[in-house]
Amino acid sequence: MQAYKDQIRAFIINNFLFDSEENTLENDASFLEQGIIDSTGVLELVEWLEDTFAMKVEDDELIPDNLDSVDQLAQFVARKKT
Amino acid sequence: MCGIAGYFNLQASPEPSLSLLERMIWSLRHRGPDGFGFFQNEQVGLAHARLSIIDLEGGWQPICNEEKTIWVIFNGEIFNYLELREQLIKRGHRFTTNSDTEVLVHLYEEKGENFVEELNGQFAIILYDIRRCSILLARDRMGIRPLFYTFHQGRFFFGSEIKAIFSADATIPRAMNPCALQDIFTFWSPVATETIFQGVSQLLPGHTLKVDRQGIHVQRQYWDIDLHVEESAGSPEELAEELRELLIDAVRLRLRADVPVGAYLSGGLDSSTITSLIRHYTTNPLKTFSVVFEDKVYDERDQQALIVDYLNTDHHQVACNYRTIADAFPKVVYHAELPVLRTAPTPLYLLSGLVRHHGYKVVLTGEGADEILGGYDLFKEAKVRAFISRQPDSSYRAMLLKRLYPYLALSPTRSASYARQFFATDITPDADLFYSHQLRWKNGEFLHRFLADEFIQSNYSPLAAITESFKDKLTDLHYFKRAQYIESRLLLGNYLLSSQGDRMAMAHSVEGRYPFLDHRVVEFAARLPMRLKMKGINEKYLLKRAMSDLLPREILNRTKQPYMAPDILSFFGAHPPDYVEHFLSESALRDSGMFKNDVVLNLVAKCRKKARQGFRENMALVGILSTQILYDLFIANWLVEHPDTLPNTRVIVH
CATH class of the missing domain: 3.60.20.10 (Aminohydrolase, N-terminal nucleophile (Ntn) domain)
Structure with a gap:
């Protein structure tokens, strides 16, 4: 699980925050509420998830409960991979 | 001019x-x-x-x-x-x-x-x-x-x-104004009388300013768009007729010149309306001018051809591609005198060059119709959000959001739940003075991430500034009219008419004229009820009705396409211009001192990897690049030219 979190954090920071100071992102921060991801960003995120973890994100899985923070994403990936 | x-x-x-x-x-x-x-x-x-x-x-x-x-x-x-x-x-x-x-x-x-x-x-x-x-x-x-x-x-x-x-x-003194840059990176324009240069002010639209021995007096407002007035009671037929008569007169007045007058033609409803009125109600020999794009995503040449055939105009066009946009961009920034978050002014700079090349000095355009008659997607979005907020649990209502933004409609369930969150449909229109604009501005705030802590005024809040500047005008107004007022006063005045309008046209000594912005038309539109501006989600309804027998059906029924030009694609495509590397280099960023170097460099690296990016990346990259160019031209390497003698002068010494 920690490995997923690190990988996801790195992606979010590099791609959406452009920030090298990693401590600015809390693992439970909501991407939507904090304006970290916009609507085109969600598509970018899903594309990356599918490529990186060799998995398919189904339409009904595309909900904020699965994708809206580093913690939620890591849990989602872990569930999909088991 | x-x-x-x-x-x-x-x-x-x-x-x-x-x-x-x-x-x-x-x-x-x-x-x-x-x-x-x-x-x-x-x-x-x-x-x-x-x-x-x-x-x-x-x-x-x-x-x-x-x-x-x-x-x-x-x-x-x-x-x-x-x-x-x-x-x-x-x-x-x-x-x-x-x-x-x-x-x-x-x-x-x-x-x-x-x-x-x-x-x-x-x-x-x-x-x-x-x-x-x-x-x-x-x-x-x-x-x-x-x-x-x-x-x-x-x-x-x-x-x-x-x-x-x-x-x-x-x-x-020549120095960048941090508060104005914070404003621009939120609203696309500075608030109130501020400009991007410290100590330089603009006289606001509809204002006068007296200066005498006592000093500089306070700017006095002599006119404003008054949306608090009582709504017109006439029938749609009567009001459509009245709008048409007013527009005909506004066009007629604007053709008064001792030189020939042309028209811009985008392929949309507004410029087609103006062109059609010139054709049908005046004897002006009609030359029209258009931008066409090599990249199909931005191009409207088919619609332009349709209206050219329909009205039989003498038509000319200038072709834009990534390279022509990149080549002209520094000159665009020089003329705009403001950081811009999009390259969209650039094709208009090239277009005025075309007009001048044909010996024309004056063009009529459709600018202003979207603001006063309710054309923008932003208005539609506010209307749909307000409609959903009355029944937040209705999944049927949420589906309407997908009609607004087709990219959300990848599949039936794909983003309904996201869409509701993005569009904050649990907020009601009266809970927020800036209901229509808050989401866009929140997106803009993303750009603040790139600003250097040492440069910005950390105790300055763009939102507090705009609230102070607008609250008296917006209180007690319906959200749709609030949206119209903000759009007309902020974006129209400070960006569309200046960075994209006056400056791009005057760069080639061309004067734009705007029949929709005749104050009689603006005052008439201010009295219209919302349902005649946007009927359901059919934008500029009354204008379509007023023009129903003067334009082809395809133009009347066409959904509005926002005017855009390629942004990052122009700077990081197959032929990146030399100056991009220079202005976004570590040393240039350090010299200007306005941005966080490492954050900008990460964005640049992302753009290098892939030039097709989302809205926010595009705004950030163009915003940073234009600010850097502006700094170079007006602060670091400012140059005053002065010829030995000016040609063709008259001097009165009193």
């Missing part, structure tokens, strides 16, 4: 030489290449760069009254000058020219400062009253023509563009 510049001494000053005025006006020669006029005495200096459109022989400025006690320079057009002139002659005024400028001095004699209320036009005016030892600055109602000023060492400087002010005196 012209450029104006000058100064007013508030304290006794050493006699300035004419060369100060020459430097100022020479920097505006693109606005008026046909001649330069000057007036100078111990108190003021007035300079005028002339583009001859009305009264080709007699239209020299400055111009004065019979007693030579009132002098005026002015940039723009007074469309009702013939009517005003006739009234003034009846009251005993003697005219020495046929120009619209002369109307101003006599009207001022009659009405004093309130003379502006009589004018139908687009103007920036400087009036010097020798008896009162004062000057009066005035700007048109919607902000079509620009006017800037600053105060430095006992002297008040003014000009059509900021470059004229910076050309006057090397000791005038």
